[in-house]
Amino acid sequence: xxxxxxxxxxxxxxxxxxxxxxxxxxxxxxxxxxxxxxxxxxxxxxxxxxxxxxxxxxxxxxxxxxxxxxxxxxxxxxxxxxxxxxxxxxxxxxxxxxxxxxxxxxxxxxxxxxxxxxxxxxxxxxxxxxxxxxxxxxxxxxxxxxxxxxxxxxxxxxxxxxxxxxxxxxxxxxxxxxxxxxxxxxxxxxxxxxxxxxxxxxxxxxxxxxxxxxxxxxxxxxxxxxxxxxxxxxxxxxxxxxxxxxxxxxxxxxxxxxxxxxxxxxxxxxxxxxxxxxxxxxxxxxxxxxxxxxxxxxxxxxx
Numbered sequence: 555x556x557x558x559x560x561x562x563x564x565x566x567x568x569x570x571x572x573x574x575x576x577x578x579x580x581x582x583x584x585x586x587x588x589x590x591x592x593x594x595x596x597x598x599x600x601x602x603x604x605x606x607x608x609x610x611x612x613x614x615x616x617x618x619x620x621x622x623x624x625x626x627x628x629x630x631x632x633x634x635x636x637x638x639x640x641x642x643x644x645x646x647x648x649x650x651x652x653x654x655x656x657x658x659x660x661x662x663x664x665x666x667x668x669x670x671x672x673x674x675x676x677x678x679x680x681x682x683x684x685x686x687x688x689x690x691x692x693x694x695x696x697x698x699x700x701x702x703x704x705x706x707x708x709x710x711x712x713x714x715x716x717x718x719x720x721x722x723x724x725x726x727x728x729x730x731x732x733x734x735x736x737x738x739x740x741x742x743x744x745x746x747x748x749x750x751x752x753x754x755x756x757x758x759x760x761x762x763x764x765x766x767x768x769x770x771x772x773x774x775x776x777x778x779x780x781x782x783x784x785x786x787x788x789x790x791x792x793x794x795x796x797x798x799x800x801x802x803x804x805x806x807x808x809x810x811x812x813x814x815x816x817x818x819x820x821x822x823x824x825x826x827x828x829x830x831x832x833x834x835x836x837x838x839x840x841x842x843x844x845x846x847x848x849x850x851x852x853x854x855x856x857x
Contacts, residue, residue: 578846586619588772589734590845591827593762594672594835595627595777607838608777609675612739614842616681620772621734624676624683624741625765627758628668632660646701646714652755657718660755661687664743672741683739688722688746688756691729694764696720696746696754720746720754722764730769763818767825773845774822776815777835782853783812794855796820819855830855 594608615622629650636643636659644651652660669685676683688694699719733740744761748754759776766774783791786807794802799816802808808816812832819830833840833852844851 581846582618585772587621589621589623589766589769590615590773590775591623591625591762591766591769591771592775592841593625593627593758593777595629595758599626599628599631599668601836604836604838605672605675606679608835608841609672609679609681611839611841612676613679613681616739622739623730623734623765623769623771624672624739625744625758625762626664626668626672626741627744628660628664631668632656632663635659635663646716649699649701649716649719649757650755651715652717652719654718657753657755661743661745661753664755665689665745669741669743676739676741681739682737683741684733685741685743686729686733687743688761689753691732692726693729693742694722694746694756694761695724695726696748696756697723698748698750698752698754718752718754720748720756721760722746722756723748725764725768727765727768730765757814759815759818763822763827763830766822766827766830770826770828771822772828774819774827774830775841775844776818776830776832777841778815778832779834779836780812780832781834781837782832782851783808783816791853794853796824796855796857799855816855823855823857828856 592612599605612622612624633643636656639659641656665687673683673685686693688696697720699716699721701714701716730740744756744758746754746756762776763774781790783794785791799808799820803813815832819832822830831844831852831854833844837851840851
């Protein structure tokens with residue numbers, strides 16, 4: 555009989571790997587056949603090693619019977635292309651004011667370069683992916699976003715025209731269902747047409763949340779550049795619900811770019827997604843650590 559003392563370094567490594575698989579087994583069993591919607595964005599997209607790790611994670615999910623659906627962003631890449639073209643960008647509450655020229659560049663970068671690059675990474679990792687945008691198969695019908703901003707001097711609210719910035723008005727999951735049934739991984743660019751025939755750029759978090767709700771997804775993962783939601787003392791808040799989130803906003807603990815992300819999570823879980831997670835996409839295999847181990851790696855939001 556082999557004791558722990560007799561296990562060689564190589565044997566110990568194999569033993570530890572077996573323990574990890576055993577720990578993950580209940581999660582594999584509970585979520586086989588379910589859907590995970592993963593929003594991929596942030597600066598991790600610019601790191602080739604991180605991107606390849608992400609692709610391996612997605613292919614692993616597919617291999618164990620979970621159906622991953624990827625929605626990607628690309629704000630930095632759009633900004634880089636606009637800079638090369640000498641086009642200046644203006645933002646209101648984190649949303650880029652998008653004129654007709656900017657909308658065309660956004661579609662070119664999102665539906666073209668980034669989307670196909672992700673499809674390629676997934677293929678290299680052994681997956682079978684298909685790249686689409688919200689336009690394809692009538693997946694998402696957009697409506698124009700309306701926003702107001704407060705003048706810092708007069709404190710008067712005034713309407714702001716964001717141009718061709720949209721939000722999901724309707725989601726038809728037929729194209730996703732067809733791709734998943736064929737064993738493929740859908741990779742979705744946040745571009746969609748409106749009923750007015752115009753093309754709209756949609757925030758990737760918002761797009762992912764709407765798709766997760768429409769699919770009744772088991773999980774919505776928002777991969778970002780932070781560890782998750784932090785408390786007053788800088789500690790990671792691992793479990794939240796809409797009531798707790800509202801209280802933290804009132805206390806000023808949740809501010810800035812985390813506000814719209816949490817709004818997306820709340821909207822998704824209240825509309826049919828079982829749970830949403832905000833986690834750091836720069837951490838290798840953070841999504842697998844969050845889901846397939848008891849330790850977790852981000853902030854989980856449930857209704």
